Structure formats: structure tokens, C-alpha cells
Amino acid sequence: MNTPRTTRRRGVVGVVWRDEQFLVIRRSQFVAAPGAYCFPGGGMEAGESEAEALAREIQEELGVAAILGPRLWASQTPWGVDLVWMQIELPAGVPLQLDPREVESYQWLGAEALYSHPELLASNRDFLDAWKQQVFHLDWRPA
Incomplete structure (x- = not known):
């Protein structure tokens, strides 16, 4: 017998906005x-804060320690995951070391190119819609 899930799945997403x-x-x-x-981002583990989960996910996927910025937005995916979107920065001059079990490649894309990309996850397009509507701003820079 399957027991219904009593808590919702939660995830964190790191947004790097540069140039x-x-x-x-x-x-x-x-x-x-x-x-x-x-x-980049992923699921939160039991007992983790949003910041801890995002730092772990960025380290796992990109092989670098993220500089965490502000919480930008929250959303829910069509498949029922509650997401928290945070702006992050990556350390200057440190090459990314992708985990091939999780990440095939990375790219820097402008907003329009990203929005129109046919393989973009729908939840990411929702984030871009909220940004275009100025629900939040991407003006944070690490001190």
C-alpha cells in the first residue's frame, strides 16, 4: 500500500546574472x-535551510562554492515542487567542475535566447516571466 506524501517536496534554484x-x-x-x-539547483534534504541546500547543490553540480545572495521569488512547479529562487554569484577566476552525473554542459544566455529555448524547463520560463514583470530585480552584487 502506498502512503500519501504528507509534506511537499521543496527545491532551491540558483540564479547567476552577469553581463x-x-x-x-x-x-x-x-x-x-x-x-x-x-x-542550477535541486531538492532540499531533511533539516537543511534554503541557503544550505543551495550551497550544497551548486557545489555538487558546478564544483564551486557559491556566494549566496537574496531570495528572489518562490513558485510551485506543475508537478508539485515548491521552489525558492535565490540570486547567487560564483567566485571569480575559479573554473566550473561539472558533475557529469548531473550536468552535461553549461552556457551563458541572454534573457530572450533563454526564454525562447525549446528545451527550457517550464518553471524557468515562469521565473523569467516574473522577472520581466518586475516582480523582483537582479541588482544584487556581493560586497
Whole structure:
């Protein structure tokens, strides 16, 4: 017998905005939605704060320690995951070391190119819609 889930799944998303472009990853063939483009991030583990989960996910996927910025937005995916979107920065001069089990590649894309990308996850397009509607701003810079 299957027991219904009593708590919702939660995830975190890291948004890097630099020189009018977003950092996006292409998901590996070994994860859900293989080949899709999205911002880096993932699921929260029991007992983690949003910041702890995002720091862990960026380290796992990109192989670097993220500089965490403000919480930008919250949303819910069509498949029922509650997402928190945070602006982050990556350390200057440190090359990304992608985990091939999770990330196939990465790209820097402008907003329009990203929005119109046929492989972009729908939840990421929703984020871009909210940004275009000025629900939040991407003007944070690390001190």
C-alpha cells in the first residue's frame, strides 16, 4: 500500500546574472528531465535551510562554492515542487567542475535566447516571466 506524501517536496534554484546573461545548465542523461536547460539547483534534504541546500547543490553540480545572495521569488512547479529562487554569484577566476552525473554542459544566455529555448524547463520560463514583470530585480552584487 502506498502512503500519501504528507509534506511537499521543496527545491532551491540558483540564479547567476552577469553581463546581461544567465548561467544555465543542460541536465545530464542520468537525472529527471534529461537534456533540459535550467538554472542550477535541486531538492532540499531533511533539516537543511534554503541557503544550505543551495550551497550544497551548486557545489555538487558546478564544483564551486557559491556566494549566496537574496531570495528572489518562490513558485510551485506543475508537478508539485515548491521552489525558492535565490540570486547567487560564483567566485571569480575559479573554473566550473561539472558533475557529469548531473550536468552535461553549461552556457551563458541572454534573457530572450533563454526564454525562447525549446528545451527550457517550464518553471524557468515562469521565473523569467516574473522577472520581466518586475516582480523582483537582479541588482544584487556581493560586497
